[in-house]
Amino acid sequence: MAIWRYTVASQVIGFFQRLGLPSTLITVFAVASSSIGVVQQRGRAVYLAQQARGIDFRASVLSRITGLPKLVIPVAVATIVEGTERGVAMESRGLGSGPWRLTGWYSPPPRSRRFSEATSALVMLLAFTIH
Amino acid sequence: MRYMSLFSAHISLQKPGGPEKSVNFDLAAGETVYVAAPNGCGKSRAARQLCGLDHGERSNIKAAGQAFSVWRGKRLTELDGRMRAAKFGFVPPNPQLLFSMVGRTLRQELELAFGVLGRDVDDNAIDRMTDWFDLAPLLDRDYRQFSGGEQVRAALACVLVKGPEVVVTDQVADQIDPEFRRKVSAIFEDWAREDGGVLVQFATAMRDGFGNQARHCAFLTGQELLTGTSQECWPRLGQDGPILLGGPMRLGALLQQKGLAVFDSMPCEAEVLASALTPSSQYMTPFVTPPSGTGTDWLTARIYEFAYPGGAFHLRDAVLRVPAKTLCAVLGPNGAGKTTLLKCLANLVGPWKGAVSINGRDYDTKLSLPKTARLALYCFQNPDDQLYRSTVAEELVECSRNAGGSSALTSDDLQLAESFGLMAYLEASPFELPLSLRRLLVTASCLIARPPLLLLDEPTAWLDGQQKIALAGALSAFLRKGGCALAVSHDLDWVSTAASQLVFLANGRIVQRVESSVLPASQSLPYPPTCLEVAEHLAGFPRLWREEEFLRRLHHA
Numbered sequence: 001m002a003i004w005r006y007t008v009a010s011q012v013i014g015f016f017q018r019l020g021l022p023s024t025l026i027t028v029f030a031v032a033s034s035s036i037g038v039v040q041q042r043g044r045a046v047y048l049a050q051q052a053r054g055i056d057f058r059a060s061v062l063s064r065i066t067g068l069p070k071l072v073i074p075v076a077v078a079t080i081v082e083g084t085e086r087g088v089a090m091e092s093r094g095l096g097s098g099p100w101r102l103t104g105w106y107s108p109p110p111r112s113r114r115f116s117e118a119t120s121a122l123v124m125l126l127a128f129t130i131h
Numbered sequence: 132m133r134y135m136s137l138f139s140a141h142i143s144l145q146k147p148g149g150p151e152k153s154v155n156f157d158l159a160a161g162e163t164v165y166v167a168a169p170n171g172c173g174k175s176r177a178a179r180q181l182c183g184l185d186h187g188e189r190s191n192i193k194a195a196g197q198a199f200s201v202w203r204g205k206r207l208t209e210l211d212g213r214m215r216a217a218k219f220g221f222v223p224p225n226p227q228l229l230f231s232m233v234g235r236t237l238r239q240e241l242e243l244a245f246g247v248l249g250r251d252v253d254d255n256a257i258d259r260m261t262d263w264f265d266l267a268p269l270l271d272r273d274y275r276q277f278s279g280g281e282q283v284r285a286a287l288a289c290v291l292v293k294g295p296e297v298v299v300t301d302q303v304a305d306q307i308d309p310e311f312r313r314k315v316s317a318i319f320e321d322w323a324r325e326d327g328g329v330l331v332q333f334a335t336a337m338r339d340g341f342g343n344q345a346r347h348c349a350f351l352t353g354q355e356l357l358t359g360t361s362q363e364c365w366p367r368l369g370q371d372g373p374i375l376l377g378g379p380m381r382l383g384a385l386l387q388q389k390g391l392a393v394f395d396s397m398p399c400e401a402e403v404l405a406s407a408l409t410p411s412s413q414y415m416t417p418f419v420t421p422p423s424g425t426g427t428d429w430l431t432a433r434i435y436e437f438a439y440p441g442g443a444f445h446l447r448d449a450v451l452r453v454p455a456k457t458l459c460a461v462l463g464p465n466g467a468g469k470t471t472l473l474k475c476l477a478n479l480v481g482p483w484k485g486a487v488s489i490n491g492r493d494y495d496t497k498l499s500l501p502k503t504a505r506l507a508l509y510c511f512q513n514p515d516d517q518l519y520r521s522t523v524a525e526e527l528v529e530c531s532r533n534a535g536g537s538s539a540l541t542s543d544d545l546q547l548a549e550s551f552g553l554m555a556y557l558e559a560s561p562f563e564l565p566l567s568l569r570r571l572l573v574t575a576s577c578l579i580a581r582p583p584l585l586l587l588d589e590p591t592a593w594l595d596g597q598q599k600i601a602l603a604g605a606l607s608a609f610l611r612k613g614g615c616a617l618a619v620s621h622d623l624d625w626v627s628t629a630a631s632q633l634v635f636l637a638n639g640r641i642v643q644r645v646e647s648s649v650l651p652a653s654q655s656l657p658y659p660p661t662c663l664e665v666a667e668h669l670a671g672f673p674r675l676w677r678e679e680e681f682l683r684r685l686h687h688a
Contacts, residue, residue: 049517052508053504054505055501088184088223091184
């Protein structure tokens, strides 16, 4: 999770393009890694909404633990539901319709950073395969 | 203009158990078409069908029978996905969905629009978008932190930057201020005319297409109600268009009465049309008399300073005094700080300097969020940010239950649900509701909790005329029982009839504060007036409800 959290989708794209992987696979990884941001955003929104509507998660350690399902379930449901609509929007933009052309910001990063990013990407690949 | 059919579509829609209804569109290059209709008739579904996209917004309306769009003689479903994405642009009602999350800044998203289509980045096109949509201050910012209006501008740029031939927007104007709405309207028409494109704008409010040569359609339960050029439909109206709180159905019916439009046969819509033709007094006068304040201040807020991390925006010296039983509308251009002000009051952002008092109970930035919720309940701008329960009934009582109130719906609550059209969905998942009903659901949930201070962020966004009337009625009932409400809105029509106090913000400061009841009529402002025009024009607040004038003009047409 930590690797997923700190790996920027654009770097993954650049790395995989350099490896010459098929564009479909690159798109799958790009969208999968960018979905981390979507889940985070949705999680923050639900957490804030629940507190803004009077649920006190911070009252005690017990309330934090018992409150976890109240947070996780709606985040999961909302993410899945929103995912369908996001998929339509992404399709309308052309994501997944063919190979991406590199631009400056998602081209491969400097050599000094490549090792850690390549490792991150391979771990992601492994995690995705197992999943 | 030589008529050249660039794009045509045959759309079929079906309500559960209902008959299949079809609409044909035949659109010429350079044309702009506005499609107006009440919510729940299938606009969003039709918008997606036009673009050859499979899934609709959450709604009961399903695609049915033979539906196809034809672009330059080819069916969209037969087109390569990349070609379709290059030639068709689609802007959903929730513009956030268009941001890929692959990049972090708006500039990266704009560049991505070219990258995913396998093209080189066109800096000229990006500069053009930056200029059109005033994006210079936003380009290198994280788009996840944009305000509602900024998101709409960024999403429009992300779609237009790739130079599509057909653009379909789905009710995107609700979150942008009137000034920018005018500008976007002009941009769209210029773009369609100069680039030979077609723009189809699905919107509840027809006013977005005023003062132009655009073709208009009113769309009713999947059946075309009226169509014609704006010159045919809107004779000599110019920018002094009517207010459409009564809804496009009513307008369509008025036009039909005057013989100004051709209608298809509508055997099943007689009842709807009859209700649309009820005496105009029902629509002309404020449909809800705003309750007058009791004199003493219910809410006193002094927020001297708040800044987001990074210092991108500052809210300064916001001092508010609102009497009990009053709806105070917070107006201002996009990015003025309206939502931020409400979030400060609800302690959703902080820390801020200052103090708030609600009916003698004081709090400041240190009060926890759940405790603040018992004093000031915030209704989110995007309803999806607020929903998390598994059924609509549970959502309705959620705020009340957390505040120690009843967890069962009372008869008053059920009446509210009925007026909002939620009764049929009580056991359904909130995530299955269409956007307008999700919007009403989150508002109903806050109203049922009866907080001392209700904070509404764009409460009329995505609502149609009848739903706005229901909302104003429910708010009026809430205020009669005590408390007060603040509503951020760009909907001046609604505000001018439902609110009794107006506060104007610009650049993070309150620039004007007025009682709407003491404002005389004025006809001298363009329509729709921007908030700042109204603020500068306070010697004569415009009467935004000008149906009488509209009827007079129709009579002479």
